[in-house]
Amino acid sequence: MHHLSEKIKKHETSRIHIDSCLKLSAFGSVNIATQLDDGYRLALRRHNDEVGKNRHILGRLIDGVKFCGVFELALRGRDESEGSSNPGIFRGLVQLIASLDEVFEEHLKTATVFKGTSKTVQNELLDCMAAVIRARITEEVKSASFVAIQADETTDVSTQTQMVMVLRYIDGSHAVQERFFEFVPLSSSTADSIATAIMERLNSLFTEEERGKLIAQAYDGANVMRGEKAGVQQKVREHYKNAHYLHCYAHQLNLIMQQATSQVPAVRVFFSDLNGISSFFSRSPKRTTILDQVVARRLPRASATRWNFNSRVVNTVYENLDDLIECFEAISTDGSFDCTTVREASGYLRMLQDDDFKFFLHLFHQIMPHVDIMYQQLQKKDIDAVFIKRALQSFTSSVQAIRDQSSSPEQQQVAAGTTGKRRALGEQDKQRLSKEVCDTILGHANERFSFTSHLVSATLLQGDLFEQYCHVFPDEALNTTAKAYPMLNKAKLKTELSLIYESPDFKGCSGALALYQVLQRNNLHETLSETVALLNILITTPMTTAEAERCFSTLKRIKTFLRNSMGQDRLNALAMLSMERELVRNMPDFNERVIDHFAALKER
Structure with a gap:
């Protein structure tokens, strides 16, 4: 042991030790002789270059398929053989890319095993x-x-x-x-x-x-x-x-308007007549031409399931009523139109001049903008229960204001109505019809948009109620929320909400998503963890399936314009x-x- 240090130094310089270290470093690895061989290095470099080239070519093919998919274009044509006049969009893109990329062009000319343009590769x-x-x-x-x-x-x-x-x-x-x-x-x-x-x-x-x-x-x-x-x-x-x-809720809004138009017979007749105007002009290019000459605006076609289209018809007819009357008069007096067209035009002319029709046109011209606003809000993906609650209050308040105005002198001047006997209604009947339409909309809105069960939790974070909650905490809504979402800590949530209600910084809260993002930006997601969790739940809860409808639009385009049997x-x-x-x-x-x-x- 006294000479150990000296012996170690001597051993480190010995042949057997150095040889052992060399063998240990090379153990399990490629032979050093092979690594030093120029031919091996050249083959490895060539292989890597080939892999890089293949990935480059495959990337170009992916770009072509991705382009067709994004813009819903048919990949395959009727005949994809060389020299075909209809090879399809994908093959056309491949040729375009080849004209811009020399490597890709060379691959298409020389490839024998994998060319990449077959339908099998497209599908893969x-x-x-x-x-x-x-x-x-x-x-x-x-x-x-x-x-x-x-x-x-x-x-x-x-x-x-x-x-x-x-x-x-x-x-x-x-x-x-x-x-x-x-x-x-x-x-x-x-x-x-x-x-x-x-x-x-x-x-x-x-x-x-x-x-x-x-x-x-x-x-x-x-x-x-x-x-x-x-x-x-x-x-x-x-x-x-x-x-x-x-x-x-988008379906709910349509149901509300359907109820408003089906429960009152005179309103049902009004919308039937109104939609007939669009159909009249759409059935003949000659009719459309005179419409464009006189009115300079096309009438939108109504849809049975989309009330924003009915709204557009109401607004278009109301804003262009005098021009439409002039258009129908021109058709009635023009000798170049056939008898059927003249007969229908005369009927629509009398309808547009009828006080009953003008009354309902004026009434729904007042109501429809609020339906439009509600409908547009329901089509957004970033809406939540808190936002819908406020939007619903605004919608019902607007309809209630129209109801209250139904007996005003200005309303009475344009008010008139019809019954099954086609007898003009008196002033009392006019007021009754206006109120009946508004009451139907209000009643169904409150019933169908009612925030019961788990949706009551939205009221806990409704900014305009924070002042009221400072004095009387909404324990009932909190209990319903805790029951619907047992993952929340009820006691901690109550404490956090109490602090939010008392803080003046949060009283201008415009919606759940805005409040959620503010808490995240200010690193309050841990301090107010239960409130953030509740906000996350409210925002994640979908208030409308508008995205599903958009998916069906894409489905229709793909299946119709590409291949029905794909x-x-x-x-x-x-x-x-x-x-x-x-x-x-x-x-x-x-x-x-x-x-x-x-x-x-x-x-x-």
């Missing part, structure tokens, strides 16, 4: 793109605190029943997202079939422990969806206890690229992810 690329986007959406869902689903079903042009599923949540940037997830083919439209399809998708998204994150399910209000005993919403709630049902996977991929184009655009490594996914499909 579409599958990979859909998988990458869906994986990104799944990541966002996993990181979100709460999630809601929207579902609706329709029959496409190929008579296949399709259900769309949309996910709503708040992402990492504190923005509201409504993501298209999938078109699901249904064997039937029964509650069991729809619920089974929804449950399969939900079970793939949430583990057993995460099921409490699903806090809402929104449908269009059909009996098969909303049934409390055997409906879809009840079947989902058996497994997801916190998934409260919500009837789409496979379900291809349909979902094209729909995903179209509807989630912003998500694709914001993923800088999207092409790389797709290439990695594509390379993993099989040995390439």
Whole structure:
């Protein structure tokens, strides 16, 4: 031991020690001789260059498929052979890219194994793109605190029943997202079939422990969806206890206006006559020409399901009433029109000059702007229960003001009405009809937009009520909220809300989303954790299924203009690229992810 240090130094310089160190460093690695070989290095560099070239070419093919998907263009043409006059948009894009990219052009000329333009490769690329986007959406869902689903079903042009599923949540940037997830083919439209399809998708998204994150399910209000005993919403709630049902408020608004127009016979006749004007001009180019010459404005076509279209007809006719009368007079006196056109024009002329018609036109011209405002608010994805509560109060106040004015002298001057006997109504009947229409709208609005059960929680964060809550705390609403969402700490939530109600900084709160973002920006999400959780729930709860309707618009375009008989996977991929184009655009490594996914499909 006395000479140990000296012996170690001597051993470190010995041949056997140095040889052992060399063998240890090379143990399990490539032979040094091979690494030093120029031929091996050259082959490795050539291989890497080939891989880089292949990924570059595949990236160009992905750009072409992505372009067609985003703009809902048909990838394949009637004949994709060389020299075809109709090769399809994708092949046309490939040729355009080749003219701008020498590497890609050389590949198309020399490739023998993998050219990349076949329909098989197109389908595989579409599958990979859909998988990458869906994986990104799944990541966002996993990181979100709460999630809601929207579902609706329709029959496409190929008579296949399709259900769309949309996910709503708040992402990492504190923005509201409504993501298209999938078109699901249904064997039937029964509650069991729809619920089974929804449950399969939900079970793939949430583990057993995460099921409490699903806090809402929104449908269009059909009996098969909303049934409390055997409906879809009840079947989902058996497994997801916190998934409260919500009837789409955009559908509710349409139902309110339908009730207002169907319960009063004279109003029903008015809208029937009004919509006839649009149909009259749309049936003949010659009629449309004279309309453009005299009125210089086309009449919009009314829709049975979209009340904003009925509103546009009312406003157009009201604003151009004198011009329309002049137009119908011109048609009646013009000898070039056929007898049917002259007869119908004379009837519409008498209708436009009728005091009864003018009365209802004036009445609904006052009501429809408020319906328009409400309708536009319901079409936004970033609305929440607090926002809708305030919008509803504004809507009912406006309709109530119109009702109160119905007996004013100005209203009486234009007021007139009709009954089944076509007898002009007296002043009392005019007032009665105006009030009846307004009362119908107000009654159904309060009934259908009632904030009961879990939606009562919206009143806890309604800014204009904070002053009142300072004196009398809304314990009943708090108890209902705690019962609906057991994940909230009731005691801590009450303390936090009390402080918010007393603070003057929060009394100008304009909505749940604005308050949520302010708390996040000021790092108060931990201090006011329960309030932030409640805000997250309110914002995540969808008040309308407008996104589902937009998905169906995309479905119609894809199925009609592309290929009615396309496979379900291809349909979902094209729909995903179209509807989630912003998500694709914001993923800088999207092409790389797709290439990695594509390379993993099989040995390439």
